[in-house]
Amino acid sequence: MRARLALLALAAAALVAAKPPLRFQPDPSSVIAAEIAFNRLAQEKGQSTAFAETAADDAVMFVPQKVLAKEWLKKQANPAASVRWSTSVVYVSCDGNLAASTGNWTRPDGSVGYYSTIWRRGKKGRWLWIMDHGDTLTSARAAPEFLSGKVATCKRGPQGDAPPPPPAPSKKGDAPPPPDESLLWSADVATDGSRQVTVRMWTGAAYETVIDDTVRAGS
Template identity: 45%
Template structure:
């Protein structure tokens, strides 16, 4: 489970997240801070997706939920990168579910791509964090395209979900490129096994992500957001190589 971060979000935690996003001036300290723009970004939609994801895990099973909410080309790490739906097919459900809480959200200006991060807890007391990349479908709902995470030492606190922070990319000006054309990845990857390197971006190019997996299966994930005219790294996750069994 340390490198396939199965997670479960309770309705209570989800309610806190929604309240944090919708809070009024009296609770401004808990409101997500992001720059206004002319796009259609809606960070609360990702929180709603996490809540629905978790509800399905409770009602239908953990791996069933992962499969149901996965994009056709979704990638996860076990620890090598695999096509999620292939790996999940016929997977036996765990005896006891884990719990998770989203604590941070990043989203492109146009709302076509977003990222959630938070902490998870196992019934045996182990803890960790997760990072999930969500892509908006034509019908307007979200499906995850990449999910990863790792365990954390017991003494290290998991991300705090008491307050939810959100950051939305600046909107690119008409005719302005948000990143060099060579870095733009349009459309979905072909239906082949995922490679040791992968990347993607929102339709407007204001949010992009990339991962790299080394030969020993250590890996890194980077997420960048358009801020003040520059693509700025807002999240980096480095996961060590798995220990020999």
Template identity: 45%
Template sequence: MKKVLLALGLVALSAGAFAQERPRERGPRNSYANPSAVIAAEIAFAQLAQDKGQWTAFAATAAPDAVMFVPQMVWAQQWLKGRANPARPVKWQPHIVWSSCDGSLMVSHGAWQSDKGTGYFTTIWQRQKDGKYKWVLDHGDELKEPLIAPEMLSGQTADCPDRGKRPAGSPAKAKEVKAKDLPPLDPAGRSGKSLDGTLWWEVTVDPSGARNLSVSWKKDGSDQPALIESVDAPVKE
């Protein structure tokens, strides 16, 4: 059974037309989080797919160590290299973004549409050494009914560590990763965490191809789930 669960109390998605208005952002002051940056990156990513081609856009916006599912988990840049673009690219729209306090890791969630149907996506974005965002995980599945769009985009920020536990100065930078340094990909799963430890994710993959993605964060003084997704094993034809 396909399943997408948003943590109760963290977001309310009400029916209405998709609106590219300034997103609502709720987060503590004195943080480096900027959910608008990833909302903008996601919208630009979707437009690039329409302008230059679907796989061209995926390759241009993926980090060297990004993973995706085709349906097995693969290193994205290796799978995308030299791949021809489909005649009609998928269209998609972000609905909500979760951010770590330091902004080093963000998660976007929304809807996609194609000639073959409709579904949802979740993209995990990591701030790179140059300050820009690249995606490190692309996840999603099809749905029988379109995902209902919210009235307005939403940006949510994790609780920040106590002042005494936060480093002074500019936010920490991610370590540079090069494709040639990638280890063999573990087919059973992968995980990641923001530099400040306030947002983290894990994906596990069954030998059948079924997979589960969980995103958790520090919120309201405790560790809480922000998003849980389950995808069935692909049907063998």
């Protein structure tokens, strides 16, 4: 009897181990919901608190040099009133695990600017930001009448036009999964603090640059 129970336990463990990784649809609305919740959290709990609570462990921001966000945010007090922001457009990778959002922000003093944020699926499918940056503007960018979301075309895989297989689940919590290369981003920072943030999306024939932000030194 004990031997039979042991075999059953081993079989159950094997079934759990064989469970396929979670798959997520490339859903821009889930990123929009995360942005709305992020903004609301900033108004309710404070700007620095909201940024820290929604950041992945390896998230980076620029002050103006690149820093690990959570380490830097630990030393920052919440301002008396948080900046407010609104998303204009969201781009999501083919596998639904990476996204980029961009839009406008307004400070309590009335100054305006833009932002761009890179999001990655974390534990249990929660969106966590991994890069956030922005800059001031003399006047706000024109906001679209309707918020839009776009999904990258799947890159050609080993079986013709079939999408690539889903990545294996990570054992390190928020460690990035292998990218599907349908949504690429880069953030290049110069020694003077200027930077270039670029996001490119695969269209099926080529990469289209969908976000191209240039921040001058001293901004």
